[in-house]
Amino acid sequence: MEHPLAALPSVHEILRDPAFRAACGDLADPFRTRLVRRAVDSHRQALLEDPEERHEPGPLFSSILDQCIREAEALQTPSPRRVVNGTGVLIHTNLGRAPLGALVEALNESDLGGYTDLEWDPESQERGNRDLRLQRQLQLLTGAEAALVVNNCAAALMLALNTLASNKQVLVSRSELVEIGGSFRVPAIMEASGCRLREVGTTNKTNLRDFEEHVVPGSSVLLKVHQSNFVQRGFVERVSIDEMVALGRRLGVPVIEDNGSGLIANQYAALLQDEPRVLDSLDRGVDIVCCSADKLFGSIQAGILLGTAEHIEAMRRNPLYRVLRLDKVRLALLDRTLKLYLAGDAGSLPLWRLFHASLDELEARIAQLRLPKSGTRWLSVRSTPLQGRLGGGSNPEAVFESLGLELRHRELSAEALKRRFATRPVPIVGYVQQGCFYLDLRTCFPEDLPELQRALDELGGTGDALE
Template identity: 40%
Template structure:
């Protein structure tokens, strides 16, 4: 190390000296001493490394102070942040899937901020069950005899197989041995549950006779899996659900159906097909239906098991049910969301409102936003036709018509603009196509449009003309 670098190292202030400076004393009062001390030591360590590598020729205490403040504030910030989703992907897995309804948020805040009757029977004055807050609601909505809630649909499928088929066999069509995001594979879940998988049929064609031929004394469950995130077309065949249910009754076997995304409504009038409503499966006689809470249902992350009382009670008695059960906040959000379905107030559920939004509604909002963006110096924006998707591993190959705001900047590339919007507060997440930034207002709340304009102003360093 040369003498100049050694001299710089000697000029580095001591930690206590830095902590005594006014800016850091004020910072300590806001965020606490521990964070400030840790950040100071980390910044000083980095500074010594830069000097040793010959990257610094001078040392500024003021600059060092600013680095410590920035590092500390970065550590103090919560990392889970709200973002503006302008991608047009309604159930964006990376952006938290379904946003909660205002009523669900209110109910969570109301019950989480104080004591509640989570497991208390207000009528009898004794211990209650946390299932009571969602069981009766789902019974009315789906026509189910019994409902249980666990922390996600993968847990629901695993728990059902473990409780109903451990040590026995589960018959599944080869065409339904799917994998969804996060390496969730039906064969793996079945193996971990302690049940033995019995594959029938072929990848593209399975008949009810294939199921019937595979039944033996070890068979416990006939399983049907909805292929949520892919579709097979062409020379394909699968038995009707009613046929599987009939075979289950004839052979005294339980029928389990994993619906995945958990659609509760018929969206076929909107062009969204092949998403069977859970109530239809229960009405068809399926013993246990499982589905997600934070996808097409539009609620919090949860796995719902609904159907016949006897198998559901067997699942509830399984020791793993307690390990997978949900907390009061999830119950509050789910109960409030289901209540909105019962009130037929679907517009109050953001995911449903976005799915049912018409192209004309989006076009009117997009026209206004494009005008405001075009009024910023160096920006131009125009409307073009496009497609939104439901996302969340549902409705593959299907889309919703929309109107996109295509934005260009005279100096900044679309990639640079996208990165600048992503770094804004709140971050705006958009998409890029042919070096143009695209905004889909289907997934943007109206009150967020002003924040989008501010993000563009900051990204281009301009004010409205």
């Protein structure tokens, strides 16, 4: 009987194939070889694990070649790559949360291509501090005594707890032990920070007495976590920020709030009335407020810490801060965002421009598209009212008026249509509802319209049959 590995092609056969060579682009020869060798080795292992299964040389060669071509092309594709967001979700975690738009121009303005004064003080000619400029901006913006910026909000909470509550008990309501994106849970973050979690109250009702019964002056910290991605209604009770701050002041216990969404400005529509404001928490006397910069703050991924100078300085001296601090690229982008806030121009951030776009503006975007007519593969493509959402763990029940396209195809189901849009060179992400595929134009930028037009034309054309 022929040995099961006899059908396996050699590495050199794949390397010499014209299709593979074309897919490799600028990939250097040593890495082409390594890519192919890994693919051949994986197939060799599969053959050894199932020696009874017969393989013909031709199909096996094609299978390995296709795998190598896909991997080579993936290596040549920029990452992360552009995606057209037609979901109507403004802060879409899977699509990068808040869009940056013109903020990236800050990379050129800051001359990041060369050397920078990241940690150099021209006055003293000595080493400086990379985040003091951001601290001054955040102090002016929020009125906080001090500020610090780290990698994300989970990192901000971990740094705060590790600094202020290591080996101490942290009291938090059971109803606020939330799970955030990617299956990360607040209790796991607390455990990693070195504190001792003390759950108080019940799932639906927590009152001040629950905290008072367990708090120990000098060895406790009070924590409040925003229920950002779910809502409790009915027979529920929560302890307010004012009550927690009063208890903390009375017993000399720090109060930390995980605000989450990072809403700074107070003028952003009635839709956000239920969303906690960072400034309100600071005004009420919370010692440390943690929030995200890439949600309702409208900027890059970062975690912002605001609060008393004593606590912030302690965090800055914590060795963990060095692990969690921002690099020069994100510092430049956040600096640009803060300049817009301080100029009173936060509404020009891409997130808020999309949020405030009127229905007339959305109609104008649709009017720029040549919607398919009869005689194409499209059964119907029509403008329709839709409902947008904030996303990103902000006001999970809140929806607002939007406008978009309802698409029905003669040959493709709604799910198949969704996949065809999503697997384009520039993915277009929509959603399926009640057997139709929808694209919400609120979350599409004007520069996305040509890409939408190409997709409509190609899927409605008279070329090769669609599978």
